[in-house]
Amino acid sequence: MAAACGNERSIILFVLLLWGVGLYGTRARALSRETMALLSIKALIIDEGGHLDSWTTAGADLSSAAPCSWKGVACNDSQAVVSLDISGFNLSGSLSPSVGLLSSLVNLSVACNNLSGPLPIEVTQLEDLRYLNISNNLFNGVFPRNFSMLRQLQVLDAFNNNFTGELPLELSLLTGLEHLHLGGNFFSGIIHPQYGNLQSLRYLALSGNGLTGRIPPQLGNLQNLQYMYIGYYNVFEGGIPAEIGRLSNLVRLDIANSCLGGTIPPVLGSLTNLDSLFLQTNNLVGPIPSELGNLTHLKSLDLSNNRLTGTIPAELAALQKLELLNLFLNDLHGGIPSYIGDLPNLQVLTLWENRFEGLIPQHLGRNGQLLEVDLSSNSFTGPIPPDLCKGGKLKRLILLRNRFYGPIPAGLGSCTKLYRLRLGENQLIGPLPPGILALPYISLLEAPSNNLSGTLPAHIPISSSLGSLDLTGNNFEGPLPSSIGNLRQIVDLYLSDNRFSGSIPEAVGKLRNIAKVSLSGNMLTGSMPLALSKCESLTSLDLSRNRLHGEILPQLSNLNVLASLNLSRNNFSGSIPSTLTHMVTLTSADFSFNNLSGIIPSEGQFANFNHTSFDGNPLLCGRQVSCKDVNILNPSEDVPRQSKSLIYGMSGLVVGLFILTVGAIVYVLRNERDKQFLWSLFKVNLLDKRWKLTAFERLDFNVNNVLYCLEDDNVIGKGGSGTVYKGMMPNGKMVAIKKLPAIRKGALEDEDYGFSAEMQTLGNIRHRHIVRLLGCCSNYDTNLLIYEYMPNGSLGELLHGPRGGSLTWAARFRIAREAAMGLCYLHHDCTPMIVHRDVKSNNILLDSNYEAHVADFGLARTLHDAGKSESMSSVAGSYGYIAPEYAYTLKINEKSDIYSFGVVLLELLTGRRPIEPEYGECIDIARWVRKQGQSKKGAIEVVDARMGLGETSKMMQEAMLFLNVALQCIADMPDQRPTMREVVQLLTDIPKAREHVVSATIPHVSSPPDLISI
Template structure:
């Protein structure tokens, strides 16, 4: 019995020890929890009453002896601090704090047994504690990606000889890469991309013989080029050194990387020829050398790259021909060689592998015929051959390429007819064949056409024949440009079936007959150009039904009758040309017609009225045409009085200007104009105009940071002075007039300005958090939480609403963009930069500008082609800002091939809910899906192509501040308690969260 009793006693002692140890580790977890902020209650289960069962707590993992070996707090929206007491978890193997909001430096942890440390995607600041790094002698994985670390890279990392995975990218580390990192002999993954590193890339990295992945690019700007020693990394699979300022030549030693499958050196300043030695990288699948300054020819040795799927060499200075062997690469899917000086022809066998998806050879000097086998495997999606010297017919095989989505072959010398079946391809969205020598008919009358096609651009060819009636079956068509051809016959009434048509140009053809009244059924047409044809009959009075028509050109035809007086009621009409017809009667003088000039109606001898000769006949009110009789002398009297008034106005203006010049005698002294009580003088402002104080540069001037005697900070925008004889005030007068009278919480506050004849200095409140654009599109965009983004959207909308509805006169900003929305210390939004602002005298009217002003990607469509601006132009720009907040993407430059964010979003969101998930900023951790859907809906109505369909800013504010609540299904019966819990979660409270 004694042995049995001894065993029982030993068991009780061991249980007590385990219980004691367990209690200690459970208490450590409670200490950790106390130092954290947990807004979503992810750690609610960590409580003192259950401290002995900590192994069942959320995120905690234990081994068989009840010892914590894993702590996974990933994606819990935690913030605050990580208590140094974590060092008491001596057996910890896996620690993951990824995708949270911790906002302090990682503590000086001393965990000898730690094998994995993942602190990625947080908001830590400062540098990694050196003591902690020295103690983690068993560390195998250190992932600190996407933080706010600053200062030099920690050299202490080099002491961690067991380290296999080191990722310190996506922070603000500066200085050079420590050469000691070359001592990490076990390293398989090294990521230093996305920092602010400089200096030369150390040759010592070539000693990392086990390295498989090396990422050094993006935002870093190194001195020199690619070290030849990297060719010693025999196990390297992926090398990414893109966008990091590299110069010099591509070293031939890289050809020793026989395991390499991806080589990315794009967006640098590499020069010289492409070394033929790269042809020895037989395992290579992706090669991107685009956007450099490479010269010479494409190496013939590339024929050995039989595994290659992607070859990007665009935007270089390459010449010579495309090697015929490129066409034989068995796995090639993407070939982009555009914007070089490449000559010769396309390899005849290109596409025969059946895998080619993208081919872009635009803006080169290629010639010859287009090969017939580019779509041999029905995988070709995008074929872009713009701006070359191709001749001959378009291959008929393209008419059967069912995978094709984009076909762009304009600016060539192509002849022959359009391939049969091309307009019936099920996925084809865009056809551009303009500026060629194509002949024949558009398509047979009996062919079935695709409802998918949205843009058909065939301008400036030699196409002829009648426009077939089945053109009305292209139900998805948005742009139809057939101008500059030889089409004849009447315009078919089926054109009215194109319900989505927004732009139509049939000018410079031989169309005859009357303009079909059915054209007015195209309700969203904004541009109609029927000029330079042989059209007869009258102008359809039904045009009044086209409520958003902006541009109407029917000039140089044979139209007769009067101009329908009802057209003056079309408020959207901003440009009209009816010149050189046989129109008669009186030109309407009301509404938008009061803005047009004589050039819109010249060449019609029987027209009279405004801008033209006085009417000498009576007018038939029914047709607005002339009838025999005499006209009253009223018109003559009005003209005489008008001329007299103009003379008086000019004389008065000259006197006022002379007096002003006399008052403003030459003086270079500084003058301070204050809009409130100020604690500084012009001398204080001038003191801050130093290079080290620059915080921003724009198209109009430089912005500096300064401070008052009290310590309060301010910003100074330096603009050129108007001076004598200057016609351009660089936006100074507009900004002063605007900001000087505005007092609103969400409009940047102008404190005063200093000026002389040479320089103007605007002084306004300082915004510590910079602009919304900098935060969204810099490296830290992911740290701008959804709640903050939503708040900024509402506040910026309120600022614009004030400008549009509460100022007198109303103000149109004209340059609404994320960079002009500034954020104070509490991330409160303030609309700024009124250098382009314009006053509108009456609500609902527009003003015509002399040129386009604003920022590319934000400009409303009607502003771009009519130069007419009103409040709805700002609404469009604000809608683009909302899309930036949702997607985290810039308005242009990220979607390729001239596509902006509005076009990209439209393409990606055909199914609204799933589509929004596709475009959502992936750097966001969790967001309330119903809120995102609501903001997305507001954004899309703001960017409607037709201005009349956009809401006012007052309506935008109302929509944003009153989002719809998540609806419940009161009559449904949950199948289980679990489903009932889910329904309840998604009903009243905002827990409809989307994880990304």
């Protein structure tokens, strides 16, 4: 087939050449050959933006129709095409082999488009080519050979494509090459030692592939090299070769996220021209070399997320140009040297999760340059430095989980750029600094578990930014001011365990975005304000342990998304409103220790509530207490006969009117024209609502373009998280639109879910294997999330649908690894880490090349402490994928995702769903595989027979190793599961490890955990 395709290309080029030679003279021949070559290139390109409209010979004499005036084309004095630059034109399609006819081409750039297919080998015929940029496209397949023919080539940029196979060895012959960027592809194998022969190289980027082996010491021969990027998803053995220290011209060295071991070579201190050194997220051990103090031009030093020990060397005081110092997630100890506060350009200082102690230099921040400081989870003590925001630039200050004492610096109250302040779990005293609640960008203000005191300001100005306020566990007192209603964007309000008194102001009804309210453990009095029933986004309401009285509001049933309600230990009286039984979202409720009376409802969710939810109410009956006289305990049950007749009559009237209305609509809709008329009226109403479009990248469409796609014919999916539509934008680009109710608009913090969780998660991250969120539209009723469209749907639909049998082992293995890389990014490269909480095959989407993208972040949570569990109010996720400890204890951490991913791996391997009747009662795929695979034969039999691997094939050996990875992921005890980074590594190692497979028997797996041991 390949030979046939090659012959076909040769014939096309030959015909074009004959056509040009046969029609024109010498100069005309050259012009028409290039003209026809360009028209051939255009013919294989989809140009929806019309950028290539000038590429036409209509109305022109071909003998003089030189293409030099065409957009993106440039010629030399002889009218020969020497430059073709069509980058950033939003083109799709493929690049024609006719590009090889542009024999004088020096510059070829097709970057930043959506071109796909293989890169034509004819490119290697352009002997004068010096600049080739094909970055940010979808080119795939093996990189063309014969690149050694391009001896004039100086720049080769193929960043962010889908090339596979090993790095091209032939490139090592291009001794004139100055810029080589092959990052963001799927190259495998090693970095060839011969790349050390590229003596002219100034820029080398191989990051973001799947390279293995050792970093060749021969790279130390690249004496002209200024930029080296070789990390991220490349997994190198050994450590950093000392020969890298010979690269005296190096300005930037980035070997982050590469599983590097060993120590940091002291010889790196000889790279005196370095301005950036990035070695984060590796397995480096030992101390920070004092020789790094020689890097006097250094601006950025990131050694975070390793296993470094020792103290911060005194020699780093010489780094007077340092702007960023990241040392978090190590095992460093000692104090912060005083010179850190003297660094004149320091902007970012992050030292969290180490064993640092002692005082912080009190002059830290006096340089007026600080943007971010995170010293959390250490043992620092003493006062917080007063001048952290002296320059007014500070944006993030995270000091939680230390032993700071004294007041919060007053200067933070005028820190106008500050948007995130976390001071919890210290020993701070005194009031909140004046003005801190009015900062224009403050979105998160946390100071729980301190000894703060005072009152909330009586006049809180209207705030459009504060999304989360947590003052839990302090000594605040006085009333809650009515001006609290000015916090219009507040989502989480935690004021529990203080000394607030007085009534809850009606102004809380203005908090239309509020999702969580916790006022428990105060001295609040009065009745429950009716305004609470207007907080339609409320999901959790905790008013427990106060002195509230009166009846429970029946109008709480208006809170359509309320999941948790705690009114315990107050003085509420009357009956539990029957309207609350209609709240299908209510999964947790506590009415204990009040003065309630009447019958405990047994309908709806109330049937699932534990009897302890109603303890301490002597006049309540219906659970463990018998109701001898229902009419006395619940007089509403004794309705007079006349009233009943009136009720029945009114009900009949309502039903009759409803039937008439439906009949009229049916009659009208018999006419197709009337349908269109009614639909147009609906759309006008829809478009007239106040919509806000938030874009996360440059968009070529508006809100109305999105709304017009919300038709039933465009529905491509429905589920608990919303309805998904497909739609074509005016530029021809397909998008997917998820429609959600307006639940959490504006949410910003840890317990977010639904619209807010997905928007905040996807809007702030970019990764090749995470579905891309383009933007969102919202009004008071509806939220719309707009994604890149995935034409091949979900892995679950493909795997378990009619086409599942055509999914080869190679494709399944690749999808597994790509999805693992996406989850690895969430767990290890996001700060704080993101736990997906709903990993399943239906949430892994496939693009046009069947590349995997993790999707649906409606249940995602951020965790600030890796490895530590956090409690949830209820179990969320999908049956068959939920980790056992989560189901038992409602506690999650990143290991919950890893269990779910292990189930996905079993799906890929077996071709079966997580739950199937043939497994047996109460048995899921995890237990079934363990049961079936206690022998070699049984292990092989669980593999999807549709793949036809054969019992002794190398692919079956890979499948058995794949099965072992899956079983490690679904270990019952969370601490026995690998990390997501280790999963990526295990999957990456499978092809080379298959040669060492000794047995295909599934190893022994521990029995389900004892509930007490969790």
